[in-house]
Amino acid sequence: MPTTSGETRTVAASAHDLVKVYGKDETEVRALDGVTVDLYAGEFTAVMGPSGSGKSTLMHCLAALDTPSGGEAVVGGTPLGRLKDKDLTQLRREQIGFVFQAYNLVPTLTAQENITLPLDLAGRKADPEWFDRVIDAVGLRDRLSHKPSELSGGQQQRAACARALVSKPAIVFADEPTGNLDSTSSAEVLGFLRRSVNDFGQTIVMVTHDPVAASYTDRVVFLADGRIVDELHRPDRDSILEAMARLTPKAG
């Protein structure tokens, strides 16, 4: 696929004509109505759109959390459609990192145990050097032995980011990672995600409705009524707001 910057970029994950239908007959809702998009490696992509535009559904389908009604989602060259639950689990464990809006940490485990949880589940050991780098990057070294209930909201989200990165996944999906945070904590988390793209070459896809959060990314994909309606590269806050304003009448 030709790109605006002219370089050849590797596709980390892609959607081909994805359709997701909820309900039946009269109550039918087409959350995704034929979405085709490529997400590139080493890039920080934001998916934006009004409530009900299908942005979360798109992410769930790409992240192997939900199965589409039609079309195909591909992660790291693997089409997800034919995978069994066991393979999907393994894929999530090894290829994908997650940061959710809230409830990111298992309350019974310490911060460190939470961060290494995907590795522990896979029966692998964390690469100590990499672990140290990630921990230093999120600034949680002195908090590793604390339980989630002893961490602030920002610290919890940073621990979640560390967990997403520590297994060196092909792609990290972040679903409104700053939705529950104040602006200072948001800035810390987004700053960390940005640096991990810059410094580690990590691929990140983030669903958000916050233009400030989206302005940290390389590319913004806009969804409305289950379709891709717009795209911005190297966005800033103003261009995002402008694009959103153009969407509003359509979104109703």
Add this chain to the structure above:
Amino acid sequence: MLRLTLRNLLARKVRLAMSALAIVLGIGFLAGVLTFSNGLGSTFDGIIKGSTPDAVVRPSGTESFEQFGIGNSTTLTPEVVEELAALPEVARADGTVDGLGMHLLDQDGKLIGGHGAPTIAFNYAGTPNLLDEPSLKLVSGDWPDGPTDVVLDTGAAEKAGYAVGDEVAVIAPSGDSIDNVRKTLTLTGTAEFNGGGTAGATLLIFSTQGAQQLFLDGRDAFTSAGLTAAPGVTQAQLVEAAETVLPKTYEAIEGDTVAKESQAAVGEFLDVISTFLIAFAVIAILVGGFIIANTFNILVAQRVRELALLRAIGASAAQVRRSVLVEATAMALLGSSIGIVVGLGLARALAGLFRSVGLDINSSALELTPGTLVLAYLVGLGVTLVSAYLPARRASRIAPVAAMREEAATPGEGSLRRRGLIGGAVALLGAMLAALGLLDAPGPAAAWIGAASVLWILTAAALSAVLGHPVLVACRAVFGRLFGTTGRLAAENTLRNPRRTGATASALMIGLALVSAVGTLAASMSATTDAIVEGQFEADFLVQGANFQSFPTGIGDDMELVDGVGSLSRDQYTPALVEKQPTALMGVTPTFTEIYDLDLIAGSEQLAGRQALISRDAASEYGVWVGDSLDLAFPGEQKAEVEVVGVFESTVVVGEVTVPLDVLSEVGVKRTDSSLSINLADGADPAQVQAELEQVLDGVPIVTVQDKQEFADSLKGQINQLLYMIYGLLALAIVIAVIGIVNTLSLSVIERTREIGLLRAVGLSRSRLRRMVTLESVTISVMGAVLGMAVGLLIGVLLRQSLADDLTELSIPLSNLFIFLGISVLFGVVAAIIPAVRAARMKVLEAIATE
């Protein structure tokens, strides 16, 4: 508000059903036990009232011997019966001939009955009962007429496979050789008691002539008589008139008195069964209460936000509390109703179980009485409301602002500490009670320890959150090592809410505490049996009747002739009054010193003539010593005086008072044998002699030949049979406990939907999720089992200590305890099946990501 409550109920159908199940089982057991007890009582009442005449003429002093049954040869002449019949107050007088020791064999020569209910043999006299109805109902054929005719009860005829006209094999109580012990009679009909059924007893009904041949060697005499009052004559007048013609050895007793005596005798036995069963019903309900309380606690905790929202929009604290209690009431009513139906089924199942051990309950008597109905609902409502009250109160105290906060319903550590202090104090109180019991406080020591046990079990249940903590930590270490992260996560889950884990495990704990305590007692009992048999059983073989009934002396006579038999010693137990107190008197042959290794304290163990050997206990009871004399009295005003020649240390294998068999013969006690002890001749082969002894018994399967090991095993077999019955009943409490685990886990899984979603998202596979829930369940059950076994072992050891006089050996059933632990693990796995499958099926991935 009420409508909302009912909506809530419907919305939580599954949870409601699970909690209601605990009530269903508890109440079902209670209703079943009560119905069964009532049926048992009315079955016997019907038989007793239906078979007692207006007045009974029987040997004087019979009621003192009632507990042993009568086995004497005092008789009434036909002339006396005729005189009785001639009295104007008497409408009819029927002579009765009855006796013990008859046995019925089936077509294959196997013994019918013989365990549990007795075999009753008597002549058919047609005496009407108290209500002027026939005592016996003929079901088919005719009443016996000739000397070799017999009528059986319908049940026995069916079991033995006999039809009217068939030849019936019976074993008579007397006979000087095996060959004339076995008789062949002709079945002329079948009958049953007028009250319905026979409660499992085997009836052998003969003609008067036939009974006289079997029991009185053909003499024309009677052992007792039944009187029917002339119209308008009261029982008292009837008895008064009869006394004028009776010899001194006989007395006349009012029918009502006889019925009361029989009811009292049976009642004692029935009360034991009822109390025993009701104790288990109470345990089941107690365990059920724990589960209901726990379920409501969790439900309230999960609904904090909803309840707080209700408070915020104006519901009063009382309204919230009421809404929870109304929910509980609906659940209690539903659960109790189903429970009562289940109970009826259970009563029938129990009746079936008892039928299989020979106690037949009239199934038409298994009906719900209003009393049972009321009690079942009262207990069901009571237990549920009491269990739901604390959660309801907590619900009503939720501040309206809690709706905005995340976790509001977790009680602080402070209250756990307070609970710890109170619990510690109560446990200490229990320890003091137990110490008092062991240190000779008044009353039975076991009662003190029993009271302490109740306190301990309740304390352990209340403190299980604290006491169980080390077990949970140990499980975390073990499971973490065995199952990695999954195992550690599972154990962590049980540690996060120790109260909930504790409350859930408590139900199982109670069950296992009882199982372990009973197991320890039973093991000690077996060990004691082994020790006694080992130390005091000197014979090579012991010959005993089924159910310890006596048997004809002909068996011993024939056995004495077997090659390789060195010496044979006979015992006969017979009821007697020793110094006016009822006792089982033991008659022995002189060879008995070769068999029993008595620990003689004073005098000699050589018995001859009118002499007696007594135990140390008997010596102190009667206040006699070597050289003193003892008064013996037997049914029918027979008396004897014997001199005490020796005193021995008390033991369970020899009777308290032992006399030569001649003493018994002299006072007219019919000679039978209660047991035979056989020693081998020098150089005889034990196996061959045993085979030959058994050969003697061919066709007379009413006794068994056992060597030392077989004897000990048969005693232990009886202990184990009782033990398994108790285990079976306790299994119900454990089933209820397992339901509790299912409930808690299901609710916990729902509560943790998002966390499970997170784990799934970061790579926990479905099978490992199921494993995690299973291990969590196993952790809970292991904790309950370990606490329960610890408490139970303590109780068992102390109870054994308090009974140390009888239970001389202490044995801890270690292998059984490991089996219990294994079973608990298995129960944990079973309990986790439903919650684990549900957790794996939940759409958790969407749940985590969307909120």
